[in-house]
Amino acid sequence: MSIIFSRQCEYALQAVTYLALKTNGEMTSIKELAKKLGIPYHFLGKILQDLTYKGLLVSQKGPSGGFRLAMPAKDITLFHVVEAIDGVGFTKNCVLGFPDCSGQNPCAVHEKWAGLRDGIYSMLVNKNIAQIAKETRKPEYV
Amino acid sequence: MSIIFSRQCEYALQAVTYLALKTNGEMTSIKELAKKLGIPYHFLGKILQDLTYKGLLVSQKGPSGGFRLAMPAKDITLFHVVEAIDGVGFTKNCVLGFPDCSGQNPCAVHEKWAGLRDGIYSMLVNKNIAQIAKETRKPEYV
DNA sequence: ATAATTTAAGATAAGAAAGTCTGATTATGA
DNA sequence: TCATAATCAGACTTTCTTATCTTAAATTAT
Ligand code: FES
Ligand code: FES
Numbered sequence: 001m002s003i004i005f006s007r008q009c010e011y012a013l014q015a016v017t018y019l020a021l022k023t024n025g026e027m028t029s030i031k032e033l034a035k036k037l038g039i040p041y042h043f044l045g046k047i048l049q050d051l052t053y054k055g056l057l058v059s060q061k062g063p064s065g066g067f068r069l070a071m072p073a074k075d076i077t078l079f080h081v082v083e084a085i086d087g088v089g090f091t092k093n094c095v096l097g098f099p100d101c102s103g104q105n106p107c108a109v110h111e112k113w114a115g116l117r118d119g120i121y122s123m124l125v126n127k128n129i130a131q132i133a134k135e136t137r138k139p140e141y142v
Numbered sequence: 143m144s145i146i147f148s149r150q151c152e153y154a155l156q157a158v159t160y161l162a163l164k165t166n167g168e169m170t171s172i173k174e175l176a177k178k179l180g181i182p183y184h185f186l187g188k189i190l191q192d193l194t195y196k197g198l199l200v201s202q203k204g205p206s207g208g209f210r211l212a213m214p215a216k217d218i219t220l221f222h223v224v225e226a227i228d229g230v231g232f233t234k235n236c237v238l239g240f241p242d243c244s245g246q247n248p249c250a251v252h253e254k255w256a257g258l259r260d261g262i263y264s265m266l267v268n269k270n271i272a273q274i275a276k277e278t279r280k281p282e283y284v
Numbered sequence: 285a286t287a288a289t290t291t292a293a294g295a296t297a298a299g300a301a302a303g304t305c306t307g308a309t310t311a312t313g314a
Numbered sequence: 315t316c317a318t319a320a321t322c323a324g325a326c327t328t329t330c331t332t333a334t335c336t337t338a339a340a341t342t343a344t
């Protein structure tokens with residue numbers, strides 16, 4: 001099966017965009033996120049913990065605790081999340097799996113792929129998640 | 143780690159483009175492919191077996207046996223290989239991992255991603271592997 | 285015929301990713 | 315204070331992917 005981002009990363013992206021919808025400093029619990037997004041509870045817990053450790057989220061224990069963004073939504077992009085979970089390998093790897101990807105040693109589709117790869121990068125950085133939250137219409141988020 | 147195609151699929155793509163360089167009906171052994179491309183011998187064997195089963199390659203046992211393309215290189219695209227190994231899921235899945243990806247139920251980057259996805263598809267179908275073989279300069283292939 | 289070479293096939297192992305479970309810790313609010 | 319609700323942390327299990335090993339079957343050339 002072909003994939004772009006790991007499942008962990010997909011979950012993280014969904015969770016962060018969901019958190020972006022909570023405008024005031026409100027905390028959101030793992031329970032709510034897991035339920036609304038259909039993500040396994042404990043697995044999501046690990047991921048949020050990870051994002052907290054990486055500085056993207058802030059957590060709070062106890063009743064009415066949970067997670068919120070560590071900074072204004074306009075300062076976070078999807079790329080920050082991908083970077084934190086999957087790393088930035090996809091921005092420089094050969095799509096055919098050759099060990100060295102560069103203009104010096106291009107595979108048959110290197111030029112084309114380099115362009116698409118940049119396009120994916122742009123997709124991830126050109127909108128902050130405040131904008132993304134505003135445009136979101138997924139039923140999962142309601 | 144983010145990836146586009148499975149490692150199996152990458153190996154398959156590399157092997158098929160390598161086979162495309164053998165113009166006359168010549169057979170190529172797993173040994174040669176594994177050595178030149180740096181792919182684990184037995185693992186590659188399985189993959190080539192699979193591609194044979196799927197009809198992309200023809201195999202021959204015994205001394206001077208091996209594998210060759212089952213049809214003229216101009217009739218095969220990278221997409222055929224991806225389709226055979228990883229399937230076509232990537233042409234229709236949401237990049238953020240949402241279960242339903244469509245214009246009816248778009249995520250925040252659906253429009254952008256749909257375009258890039260088409261670009262990847264084009265990259266895979268717009269050249270046949272005869273053309274690809276001709277343009278290839280990877281040292282692995284020499 | 286027979287020895288050598290090659291793919292076919294299946295079992296198994298090793299590793300990574302995904303998911304689960306349990307108990308500890310921390311904070312809230314009655 | 316004390317029960318409750320939440321994250322934190324670690325071990326564990328399951329599943330999938332990748333890789334290895336071994337034997338069988340087929341083909342070729344001697
Ligand atoms: S070498 Fe293949 S994409 Fe760059
Ligand atoms: S819904 Fe996300 S890419 Fe289509």
